[in-house]
């Protein structure tokens with residue numbers, strides 16, 4: 001069954017302040033859907049992780065935030081895109097504790113655990129696209 | 138006389154410098170009536186005199202505004218804009234310094250050109266362009282200074298908004314509010330460590346009730362703060378860990394180590410007292 005997107009917003013990720021705005025916007029979307037506080041917190045936290053990765057490792061990019069209707073379910077879908085160096089070994093990047101920076105190495109794996117659906121598409125030298133969905137349960 | 142001839146402005150400025158200065162000052166003072174509290178008349182006179190001297194010099198050079206002959210004029214304007222921005226002048230009040238010079242100069246040009254309307258038009262056009270460019274420079278410098286002022290105020294606010302409170306003998310609390318980005322966390326951490334050293338506190342409660350999102354970066358900052366406090370001899374308790382935050386932290390896979398966490402500041406305070414061997418007991422109010 002085809003999922004339909006409504007009520008979408010596209011935001012740039014160029015600086016730390018943008019990450020703050022993205023968190024706020026994702027929270028607004030989740031609230032509007034009537035998600036529980038726990039679900040709101042999960043999708044907002046996942047968004048924060050991936051937005052910061054996009055900024056730090058992807059050299060900046062964009063996020064598309066949208067409400068998804070897939071009868072009878074509704075959810076929030078986030079699509080992050082950058083034109084950075086890409087992730088050479090996605091499995092490895094997803095491993096807890098793996099970082100090429102100064103982080104805890106828990107962002108990618110954590111965001112996957114906080115989402116219902118999670119997909120990484122990345123080509124070295126071309127960039128990265130990460131899609132996550134959290135359904136309203 | 139024809140209009141392609143050299144401008145009369147350099148000569149006018151040389152000959153009538155004193156008159157132009159006093160008319161210009163009149164204009165400025167009357168347009169600034171309401172703001173006279175912000176600036177002393179003597180200062181304004183000195184600024185204007187200096188500007189006019191440099192301005193005349195630059196005009197006589199015949200060079201372009203961007204050239205080194207205009208360096209002193211540009212610097213003086215930047216200085217003035219900075220000062221006025223700090224004193225609370227608006228951008229238009231700041232630019233009025235330059236724009237109010239038009240009238241006295243136009244008057245002199247009109248006198249000098251007499252019936253030669255064509256030269257007058259050319260002169261006025263050239264002067265307008267020049268003054269407008271200087272006005273823009275002023276507005277830009279004003280804008281930059283305001284941004285500096287705002288950035289400084291934000292910095293101060295940041296320090297103010299993370300007060301370390303002494304709850305009890307040997308117990309400090311650090312209520313965090315808002316976004317914990319790296320820059321702010323640095324300030325917060327230094328504040329806390331300094332207070333621990335100054336007070337010799339044994340327990341520090343870090344309250345994150347006011348932090349909306351705890352992601353891996355925030356967790357990392359918290360853990361760094363906890364271990365630095367430990368090195369200074371203080372044990373930390375993290376409070377304000379609401380159920381949804383606790384769940385999310387678990388999903389992220391973050392381990393906060395041996396640090397105690399509590400849902401509320403009150404719970405954390407009770408734990409802290411117990412650790413120090415103190416208790417709070419309720420006595421029945423005699424009503």
Ligand SMILES: Nc1ncnc2c1ncn2[C@@H]1O[C@H](COP(=O)(O)OP(=O)(O)O)[C@@H](O)[C@H]1O
Pocket residue numbers: 049053054057058082084085086087093094098099100101102103104105106107108109128
């Ligand atoms: N958008 C991206 N572009 C390139 N590399 C990325 C991107 N996102 C993540 N990575 C890589 O994946 C690693 C793991 O990311 P993450 O789990 O968030 O941990 P951390 O941010 O602490 O390094 C990063 O260190 C980085 O090498």
Ligand SMILES: [Mg+2]
Pocket residue numbers: 049052053103106107108
């Ligand atoms: Mg990360």
